[in-house]
Amino acid sequence: MTTRDQAQKLEMRAAFWAMGASTRLEVKLGALVSRTAGRADRQEWTDLDVLAIHYIPMTGLSFTVADCKTSRGRVAERLFWLRGVMDLFGAHAGYLVRDEALPPASRQLALRLGVSAMDRADREALLQQVGISRPQAGSFFDGSAHEARTRLLASLPSDFDRMRRYRETGYWLAPSHRNLTGLPGQLSAVSDKLNPRSRTTMALTTDLAWLYLLAMIRAVDEMARLQLADLDVGLAQVVIGDERERREKTFLAEQLQRLFEQLPARGQRIPTVDLVPPYYADLADLAYRVSRRRAHALEALRVLEFVGVETIAAGGQKLADLPEPPSPFAVKLASDVIRFLRRASGLSEEIVSTFDRLTTTHETESRETTSEGRAQPDSGLSQTRLFDEQKQPAERGPHQ
Amino acid sequence: MNRKRRAVAERAGSPRRRSVAHWPKVAGVTDMRPTAPALRAHDVHQGLHEVDRDSALISTHLEVTELIGMASAVAAWIKGHDVIPDAQAFKHVAAEQLDVGGFAFDDVVAVLEELEFVGNVQRAGRRIVSFYETVPASFERMYSQLGQAWKDQEPTEVEASLLQVVDTLSRGPVPVDNLDIDAAAKPLVLSVGQTAEAIQVVSVGGEDIAYSPFFAYEKPEAIKAILESLDVERVAAAYARVRDFQGAPISISADAEVLNGLVGAGLMAAPSLERPDKTRELFAVAPYGLPTDVLTIQKPLLEKALAIVAAVRMGQHFGGITNLDSPVALLHALLQAERVVAWHSSTTRQYAALQRQGIVRFLTSGSRTGITLIDTEDNVLAVRVAIDLMQEGEVTSTKGLRGSQSALLVPGNYRSQIQSVRPAKKRKPIPEEDLTAMVHAAMGWGAE
Numbered sequence: 146m147t148t149r150d151q152a153q154k155l156e157m158r159a160a161f162w163a164m165g166a167s168t169r170l171e172v173k174l175g176a177l178v179s180r181t182a183g184r185a186d187r188q189e190w191t192d193l194d195v196l197a198i199h200y201i202p203m204t205g206l207s208f209t210v211a212d213c214k215t216s217r218g219r220v221a222e223r224l225f226w227l228r229g230v231m232d233l234f235g236a237h238a239g240y241l242v243r244d245e246a247l248p249p250a251s252r253q254l255a256l257r258l259g260v261s262a263m264d265r266a267d268r269e270a271l272l273q274q275v276g277i278s279r280p281q282a283g284s285f286f287d288g289s290a291h292e293a294r295t296r297l298l299a300s301l302p303s304d305f306d307r308m309r310r311y312r313e314t315g316y317w318l319a320p321s322h323r324n325l326t327g328l329p330g331q332l333s334a335v336s337d338k339l340n341p342r343s344r345t346t347m348a349l350t351t352d353l354a355w356l357y358l359l360a361m362i363r364a365v366d367e368m369a370r371l372q373l374a375d376l377d378v379g380l381a382q383v384v385i386g387d388e389r390e391r392r393e394k395t396f397l398a399e400q401l402q403r404l405f406e407q408l409p410a411r412g413q414r415i416p417t418v419d420l421v422p423p424y425y426a427d428l429a430d431l432a433y434r435v436s437r438r439r440a441h442a443l444e445a446l447r448v449l450e451f452v453g454v455e456t457i458a459a460g461g462q463k464l465a466d467l468p469e470p471p472s473p474f475a476v477k478l479a480s481d482v483i484r485f486l487r488r489a490s491g492l493s494e495e496i497v498s499t500f501d502r503l504t505t506t507h508e509t510e511s512r513e514t515t516s517e518g519r520a521q522p523d524s525g526l527s528q529t530r531l532f533d534e535q536k537q538p539a540e541r542g543p544h545q
Numbered sequence: 546m547n548r549k550r551r552a553v554a555e556r557a558g559s560p561r562r563r564s565v566a567h568w569p570k571v572a573g574v575t576d577m578r579p580t581a582p583a584l585r586a587h588d589v590h591q592g593l594h595e596v597d598r599d600s601a602l603i604s605t606h607l608e609v610t611e612l613i614g615m616a617s618a619v620a621a622w623i624k625g626h627d628v629i630p631d632a633q634a635f636k637h638v639a640a641e642q643l644d645v646g647g648f649a650f651d652d653v654v655a656v657l658e659e660l661e662f663v664g665n666v667q668r669a670g671r672r673i674v675s676f677y678e679t680v681p682a683s684f685e686r687m688y689s690q691l692g693q694a695w696k697d698q699e700p701t702e703v704e705a706s707l708l709q710v711v712d713t714l715s716r717g718p719v720p721v722d723n724l725d726i727d728a729a730a731k732p733l734v735l736s737v738g739q740t741a742e743a744i745q746v747v748s749v750g751g752e753d754i755a756y757s758p759f760f761a762y763e764k765p766e767a768i769k770a771i772l773e774s775l776d777v778e779r780v781a782a783a784y785a786r787v788r789d790f791q792g793a794p795i796s797i798s799a800d801a802e803v804l805n806g807l808v809g810a811g812l813m814a815a816p817s818l819e820r821p822d823k824t825r826e827l828f829a830v831a832p833y834g835l836p837t838d839v840l841t842i843q844k845p846l847l848e849k850a851l852a853i854v855a856a857v858r859m860g861q862h863f864g865g866i867t868n869l870d871s872p873v874a875l876l877h878a879l880l881q882a883e884r885v886v887a888w889h890s891s892t893t894r895q896y897a898a899l900q901r902q903g904i905v906r907f908l909t910s911g912s913r914t915g916i917t918l919i920d921t922e923d924n925v926l927a928v929r930v931a932i933d934l935m936q937e938g939e940v941t942s943t944k945g946l947r948g949s950q951s952a953l954l955v956p957g958n959y960r961s962q963i964q965s966v967r968p969a970k971k972r973k974p975i976p977e978e979d980l981t982a983m984v985h986a987a988m989g990w991g992a993e
Binding site: 373374375426429430433434437438473474477478480481484488497498501505 | 625627628630661664665667675677679681682683686874877878880881
């Protein structure tokens with residue numbers, strides 16, 4: 146990846162954001178492979194330079210990918226590759242982004258393959274069309290905020306290696322419904338190492354909440370298609386699986402329970418083997434809320450993206466600073482996801498309260514008062530109080 | 546009650562043997578369903594609508610029950626709203642509609658905050674400015690957690706006994722002598738209950754019979770008359786069975802004689818519909834826990850709910866060619882916008898009463914007819930009351946509610962049977978965390 150590639154990615158990300166999407170840069174795709182000496186247990190196929198996610202309850206989730214390269218030539222080859230990536234990922238649209246002028250034959254091929262071909266002039270026209278008079282959003286669109294988050298997350302100590310692999314690749318490898326239970330499991334494994342007063346902790350938690358909400362939207366879509374009037378049926382199928390999987394898991398649970406009963410107990414509690422995780426009731430609550438506020442789900446993804454990157458990682462602007470703050474329902478939905486992860490993974494309550502303090506867009510002024518009793522805006526100074534910048538266990542140094 | 550206090554109480558013997566003056570606070574009623582304390586506290590709170598709450602008897606003995614009753618009322622009201630952006634405006638609503646006085650409001654929000662039913666409570670000084678609503682989607686879970694909060698608040702023995710009595714009476718009348726409370730405490734519990742209008746007592750042939758005023762058709766004279774002619778145990782059993790199956794067809798009920806007596810005395814509702822054989826069938830309904838406005842100015846709403854119960858029970862028992870499998874599922878489907886349900890040839894017979902009351906309209910295609918809900922606020926609420934009655938036996942999700950609220954989502958019950966533990970001695974025990982990790986890995990709750 147070159148710096149020039151990065152500029153293209155940021156431009157496409159800004160364009161996608163301006164078109165209403167939530168975005169993610171550099172999503173790695175690959176497969177788990179058997180672990181052998183000297184070889185990692187996963188191999189990468191490729192990565193998506195820019196992933197844009199859009200959601201409308203009527204049509205469901207849609208994905209757009211952009212391939213950004215400043216290198217010259219091999220356009221036809223890359224178009225076929227992009228088409229394959231789109232099919233692999235289930236993307237509805239793809240953008241091939243180049244700086245060089247694209248030959249007419251390549252544009253015809255792109256049209257046949259359902260890909261939007263974008264050279265520099267096309268890109269500028271797109272940015273003009275979508276009205277990218279970039280919103281006043283601190284450094285959110287210029288890349289420094291994104292780099293700040295990348296640096297923060299790269300600073301996680303080796304205790305977080307498994308989590309890092311999951312966040313970068315594991316999440317995208319797993320079937321989406323597995324992430325509903327997999328992500329809380331990953332998070333609970335490091336819950337005692339997360340300091341709620343650490344900016345890194347909040348950046349990580351917010352990013353995981355974004356991933357979790359995406360998995361939940363997929364699940365809720367599936368539940369709505371299956372039986373909207375009785376979401377419980379759909380949720381059970383999403384979490385447990387269809388009838389065949391339910392029977393397999395029931396059998397497995399019974400065998401495990403029998404096995405446990407044969408073990409010497411000596412005072413310790415024998416865990417109960419259920420078909421659903423212990424936090425299933427909270428999961429049902431969240432599914433219910435996302436379902437009821439499906440119209441705000443996309444905006445909630447954008448809230449989590451903006452807050453994680455701009456407000457937390459870059460210490461920049463807050464939602465309340467935006468010219469058009471998001472709907473309170475979207476902000477609340479984002480908070481619901483954080484709240485769920487706290488309960489499911491045993492995180493500190495302070496993580497929720499910190500997130501709420503950073504995102505509440507109504508009446509925040511009334512909370513901060515001067516010694517004269519005069520209200521003052523909740524400014525960046527509050528962030529200094531929220532985050533302990535000197536002592537952060539989750540930021541002990543770069544990963545070795 | 547904390548362990549130390551409980552241990553002291555246990556050493557001192559059963560609290561029942563001691564005088565009222567020396568009762569310690571107790572953990573509460575242990576043999577009630579988890580949801581019952583909060584449901585009954587909510588009943589008592591609603592029942593206090595027309596009562597002077599500041600009377601010494603009530604303010605002294607119902608402190609915790611009042612608090613949890615108010616918390617239940619607020620939780621049920623805000624459920625599904627997500628954001629309460631103007632808490633001061635809501636405070637007015639709570640005072641006007643939910644009987645939550647201004648001075649109690651902050652305490653109620655504090656209880657809900659502790660339960661994580663509200664979050665992100667923004668305060669300016671002592672004033673609550675805004676908050677998030679995070680009430681569980683399942684009413685069962687909501688009332689269970691409120692019930693636990695009631696116990697944690699250490700209610701007095703009097704209020705614990707009172708809620709137990711209210712819960713007992715929610716299933717039908719019971720002779721006062723048979724109430725399972727300490728004899729020494731009984732007069733005070735009944736006195737508090739009657740002052741709070743949560744218990745009514747009639748004298749029948751020299752025997753005092755307690756009954757609940759929270760049933761929709763509460764008529765002291767009629768109760769007295771019916772109990773003079775019918776055995777109280779049979780009456781109680783009939784009530785209990787109808788509470789378990791609201792809308793039971795009377796003609797095929799084992800309690801037909803008693804139910805006909807109760808219906809005839811106006812103590813139980815019995816909407817009727819025509820069966821396929823042209824005879825009329827009565828469906829017994831004993832509505833319990835309805836808000837006072839539904840029993841008075843909103844009576845038409847109750848009548849609609851009763852008609853809905855009767856119509857779907859008719860489909861369930863006398864459907865014609867095929868019977869309706871799940872009346873509640875049909876009603877959930879009916880709540881969906883523009884959804885047409887009950888496509889069959891008997892629809893016009895079964896649902897004619899609902900059409901006449903402006904609840905549904907018919908849509909015909911070929912030889913079959915379906916129904917769709919005319920989605921006025923009253924109709925939607927009537928369907929939801931009907932669902933509550935049939936599913937829970939009483940009003941829960943619609944308790945104290947007006948306007949659109951969220952639908953019920955009951956968490957699945959997928960627990961496998963916990964086998965008895967037979968520890969195999971002489972083997973090295975596996976740490977609990979390892980067993981838990983095995984479960985998580987085996988059940989796919991880990992990522993990799």
